[in-house]
Structure formats: C-alpha cells, structure tokens
Amino acid sequence: MPGSKISVSRAHRLNREQAVRAADRIADELKARHGIQSRWKDDTLHFKRSGVSGTLTLGEGKLDIKVELGFLLAMFRDTIASEIERALDRELTEKPADTKHNGA
Numbered sequence: 001m002p003g004s005k006i007s008v009s010r011a012h013r014l015n016r017e018q019a020v021r022a023a024d025r026i027a028d029e030l031k032a033r034h035g036i037q038s039r040w041k042d043d044t045l046h047f048k049r050s051g052v053s054g055t056l057t058l059g060e061g062k063l064d065i066k067v068e069l070g071f072l073l074a075m076f077r078d079t080i081a082s083e084i085e086r087a088l089d090r091e092l093t094e095k096p097a098d099t100k101h102n103g104a
Contacts, residue, residue: 004068004069004073004074004077005066005067005068005069006054006065006066006067006069006077006080006081006084007064007065007066007067008064008065008081008084008085008088009062009063009064009065010062010063010064010088010092011061011062012061012062012063012092013061014092016058019058019063019092020058022091022092023045023056023058023063023091024045025091026056026087026088026091027045027047027056029087030047034049034052035049036048036049036052037049043057043058043059044056044057044058045057045058050070051069051070051071051072051073052067052068052069052070052073053067053068054066054067054068063088063092065084065088067080067084
C-alpha cells in the first residue's frame with residue numbers, strides 16, 4: 001500500500017534571512033524530536049528519516065512544504081499535518097526586533 005502525502009503552502013512577510021532561520025529552527029526541532037536529518041540545497045531544505053521524506057522550499061514571500069509518509073506513518077497523517085501547521089504558524093510570524101523589558 002502506498003504512503004500518504006502532505007502539502008502545505010504559506011505566505012509570510014519575513015525577509016530571506018529570517019525565513020531561513022525559521023526553517024532551520026523547524027529542522028532543529030524535527031531532528032531533536034524525531035531524528036529527522038536535513039540539508040539545504042539552494043533554496044530548498046531536504047529532510048529525511050526512515051518512513052518520512054520531504055522538502056521545504058523558500059520563495060519570495062512564501063514557503064512550500066511537501067512531505068511523503070511511508071506506510072506506517074500514513075495513519076498519523078492528520079496529526080503530522082497539524083504539527084506542521086502549528087510550527088509554521090509559530091515560526092513565520094515576525095518577531096519584534098527588541099524584546100528586552102526594562103523594569104526601571
């Protein structure tokens with residue numbers, strides 16, 4: 001039986017450097033939580049581990065993620081898609097340049 005695919009596109013207002021940092025934070029989290037390895041080639045982050053592979057491609061003002069799940073992970077497709085959506089929502093929002101709080 002074939003696996004399952006997830007495709008997510010998101011517009012964002014980050015500059016390229018901020019978008020790369022956001023993608024790297026997502027990749028670091030995936031590595032820490034799920035052992036997923038990743039590497040950049042041009043504007044595309046390729047990621048893979050047993051049972052899952054995909055790409056995260058940065059474009060001007062948008063980001064596209066394509067994930068292919070193997071048979072065993074296909075049953076968790078909706079949960080994985082929701083986790084991807086949450087990570088994108090968290091990472092693609094513009095962060096304030098200065099988050100210092102002075103009590104003085």
